[in-house]
Structures are given as C-alpha cells and as structure tokens.
Amino acid sequence: MGITRLQPKVVLAAFLLGLAAFTTSLRGMFLIVSKEGCRAVTGQVPDQLLREPSRVRQSLAQAIYYGLPWHGYRLALRLRQRWKEWSHRCSCCEGLKLLLASLLWIILAPISALLVTVTKILQALELISRRTARWASPTHVTAIGPPTPMRTGSQQFVAGYPKQFSRSAAPALEALKMELAYAARSDWALRELPGRDSSQDGDHQDDDPWGWLLLLRSSATLILVRPAEPLHGFRVELVEPPPEETWRLKGPFTRVELSSDQTTLRFFRSMTRVEPLHLPCREAALVAFTLAAENVFRG
DSSP states (O other): OTTTTTOHHHHHHHHHHHHHHHHHHHHHHHHHHHHHHHHHHHSSOOGGGSSOOSSHHHHHHHHHHTTHHHHHHHHHHHHHHHHHHHHHHOOHHHHHHHHHHHHHHHHHHHHHHHHHHHHHHHHHHHHHHHHHHHHHOTTTOOOOSOSOOOOOSOOOEETTEESSOOTTTHHHHHTTGGGHHHHHHSOEEEEEEOSSOTTOOOSSOOOSOSEEEEEETTTTEEEEEEOOOOGGGOOOOSSOOOOEEEEEEEOOBSEEEEOTTSSEEEEESSSSOEEEEEOSSHHHHHHHHHHHGGGBOOO
16 A cells, blocks of 8 residues: 555555564564573573563663673572582582583573564564554554554453453553552552643654543542652653652532633532643543543532
C-alpha cells in the first residue's frame, strides 16, 4: 500500500516492523541459550532476563549490569558457599570434584555473560525498531511495546493476586500493594489516561500512559496513580520503578463537571465542597469523566 501510493514512511515502518520481528526471533534463540548458561554457571537466572523493559536505556543498562558484573558477583557467592560446605566435610574426593566444577564455572562465566549482553542488546534494537516505525507512520503502527495482549477489563484473583496478566492494570495495582487484597474482593474498574490527544501528531510519540485512574466501587473511591518522576529529568534504572499514588478522593459525589478548559474535572462532594483534578489533555479528561460519572450519587 505504501509503494502504490508513494508513501515512503509507510514502507519504512513496514521494514522496521519486519526487522523488529526478525530481532525478536533471534533474541528468543539467544534467550534460551543464555538462560541455560546462567543456570549452569551461577545456579539461577536473573529475573530481568525474562522480562521485557519498556525503555531502550533500561535494556542497555541491564545488558551492562547482567553481563560480567552480575556473573562475577553471583559466581563468587556460589564458590564461597560451596567451599564453605566442603570445609566442614574435609573429603578429598569432594574437594577434587568441587575444584573441577569451579574451573568449569569460571571458564563458562564469560561466555554466559556475553550471551546475556547480546540478548539484551537485541532487545534494545527491537525497541528502537518499533519506536522508529511508530515515529515513521503513527497512523499505521499503533504499539511500540512487545506484542503482549492487553486486557482492559477486570482480572480474576486468587489469594489476593491477579490470576491473569493485564498490561493496563498491572502498573496501577503494583502501586497499591497494600490494598491489593481488598481490591481483589471488591468490584473495581481502571482506565489509562493518555498524555496527549490522539489527534496531536508530533515527532516524539510516547505511548506510555500519563497515569491510571482506578475506581473502587465498593468504597466509592477514585485513585490516581502516576509513573515515578525522573530524578532531575534523567534516570537510568535496571528495574522500572513502580508507579506512585498521587491523588485520592472518596465519593460518592453530587455531580462531576468538566471545566471550560476541558482539562480539569471538578468533583462536587456538596454544594460548597469542590475538589479539582487537573489532567494533561482533553482526551484524558473525557476518559476520567466517564469513570467518575459512575461515582455520582443518584438519589
């Protein structure tokens, strides 16, 4: 379609998505080998190796840390523990076996570290390809993250923990760990709040939500959860920091209004008590308004 209509950006986006798919397949092969290498050398697999970060700099930071530094630290702990166990047994045969195993682990450690680094670099290349494809043709490429299905509805819970994964609900629930068991037993709804209107096309597209608005229907409580703010505008983490609760209001309300600027919601708890909620754009305000409208008292 891009060739027949002379749309080079669409062709570029299609090529980048194909490159991202190829990188994903290649990374899967490296992931299998690197996972077994980590298990053979250190006795465990880093949790972040099996997860897919949402930012390129986070993936590159993991590529550096989970290479030689992580392998060296974990291997030193493993050797220390094994030699400490052998010192209590004082068996020559066991000592010889441990010596040979230690030499094998030391030889395989750089290979395993290299495999993990290559896996994370391929993951960063995949994210770059998807983000560039999104920039080239935002109308045809609607996602820049991994192809994980998104569930926007309620989740099933077992013993206070979600039974099914939801990309849209997991970050907000992560910030409410203390209330997770309570939320599991109650009826709740959650909406993602975009950072800009979908009609605003810019060179810097950011698919990360501005925040999440959670409604606990049993307690008539609205909770706003925001991503953690960067430190002085720049931050590189090995693990994505959990979102934070920034606003909470207990209802029900007599009415909810959208202000004239169409970016601020006003919650009327009574005729004289009004609580504002400032949102980044009109689309986010409308999404929040549809959820807040369920919390209006109808007497």
